[in-house]
Amino acid sequence: MTMERDVYVIGVGIHRFGKHDVSRRDMHYVAGITALEDAGLSFKDVGALYTGFIGGAMLDGVTYAKDLGLTGLPVVHIENASATGSSAFREAVMSVAGGSTEVAMAIGFDGRLGNVAQAVGPRRPSMDTNLLPAAFFAFWAVRRMHDNGTTVETYAKIAAKNWNHARFNKYAERQAEQEITPEVVLAAPLVAYPHTAMMACGAGAGAAAAIVATRQVAERLANGRPLVRVAASQMQSERYQPGHVFLGAIVGPSESTRITANLAYEEAGLGPEDLDLVHVHDAFPIEELMYYELLGICPEGEGDRLVAEGATTIGGRIPFSTDGGLIGRGHPGGPTGLAQIWDVTQQLRGESGVRQVEGAQVGLAHMMGAGSVCVVHILQRES
Amino acid sequence: MKVPIEEGYFRIPEGPDESPVLLGSYSPSAKTYFWPRRKRCPITLDAVEDCELSNEGIIYSWTFVLLPWLGSMEADKSGGFGAAQVDLPEGVRIQAPLEGKMGDWEIGQRVRLVTRTVDRAENGDELCTIAFRLLEAAS
The missing domain is CATH 3.40.47.10 (Thiolase/Chalcone synthase)
Known part of the structure; x- marks a missing residue:
């Protein structure tokens, strides 16, 4: 599918990721309101809202949206495992691209217990929870070592790079005080061979939001900033x-x-x-x-x-x-x-x-x- | 008595030394086998036939899982467990726990399917999934 008309990202917002105790509702609000401020819009201007979350209750999305206002806009809950936020963003893009609204918003959030680990267990043993994500990607890693001669040091270098990128992102879960070396990554406890705990993704809480709009709206609100087209x-x-x-x-x-x-x-x-x-x-x-x-x-x-x-x-x-x-x-x-x-x-x-x-x-x-x-x-x- | 934890995936062997039998599907139009059973052939969308699959295969990849939960620093209560993806002769790849310890496994080894008790029903039945057991030592 291609877009019927051009769509632009006009606002983004985020709440810090990590193992903090900020409520999902408060994180949702912070991400949403900062995206609106970034866009220079009121919630009244938003024509559709797509909320993405894995954990929580079935109406959390529309309930939390009330904190931004009661404007009558359509609110839809999107869930697609790790791709939940991306899927919510895509739905917002498609709603503008297809002409159903001029401005759409996507907000993704999850608490510490609303992460991927919660989505797949622990729960009563079953055939499809026989193995977990840590094992699946370790299969890829071991096979790659066999086929390509990839070393554990290569995996450690990639993880160290990402830890070090996060050091300079104040919204990141992992903010190491010192530069992380591959040796430090390799010395962490084993999760699933050959992956150590420092090679595994963080699994804390967080929220993020994006607002998309037509070119006409994006140009009106640009205020000297470059446009970002989808x-x-x-x-x-x-x-x-x-x-x-x-x-x-x-x-x-x-x-x-x-x-x-x-x-x-x-x-x-x-x-x-x-x-x-x-x-x-x-x-x-x-x-x-x-x-x-x-x-x-x-x-x-x-x-x-x-x-x-x-x-x-x-x-x-x-x-x-x-x-x-x-x-x-x-x-x-x-x-x-x-x-x-x-x-x-x-x-x-x-x-x-x-x-x-x-x-x-x-x-x-x-x-x-x-x-x-x-x-x-x-x-x-x-x- | 041993029973599958869920119906439709495998059946328990009659003899104590026999392997569980995987319940799969065969697509005549795609000439392809699948596990678990499919309602339709995912390639051609045609009808499939029920079939039983081999209970031996070759390790495609393996791992040893110690901290099973993302973001957790708590080791698995068992002290860790092996796991493997195994290719069956029919071209089907399945993944399940693998008996043994680090150092025992390598890609290409032959394995056999066994039952693995993971829970107990109220009537005392052993609820089982499947696992792999090595048929040969690492080279």
């Missing part, structure tokens, strides 16, 4: 691949990323060579490593070389996870995809401070939902 919004669910895994907490083929990204590149009229920064579902470093190749950033089997060269660090050729990613910024299920949009938008506006990717014009945000859903957005700066 150049592509694509979502795919699984397609059968040889070796397809159907049962488990996390399933599905890695090929979903390549398929979805190619659709996004086609829609945007851009290619991987045009990207200036990338966000991916880096719940574990093996994912980021494989996505270098599946997104076409480098040829098959050459992801390890990118890591060795430091190409995916801020200041490198193609920075990944510039706000710390899932490993450093954290990964509550609801807001993660929207935190990616928050960071990419700020990067394209040139508002990211010490984490700024110089001259950033195009950014890509990718999320997987339990391995079964893949969402890719490409945002592009327009001066």
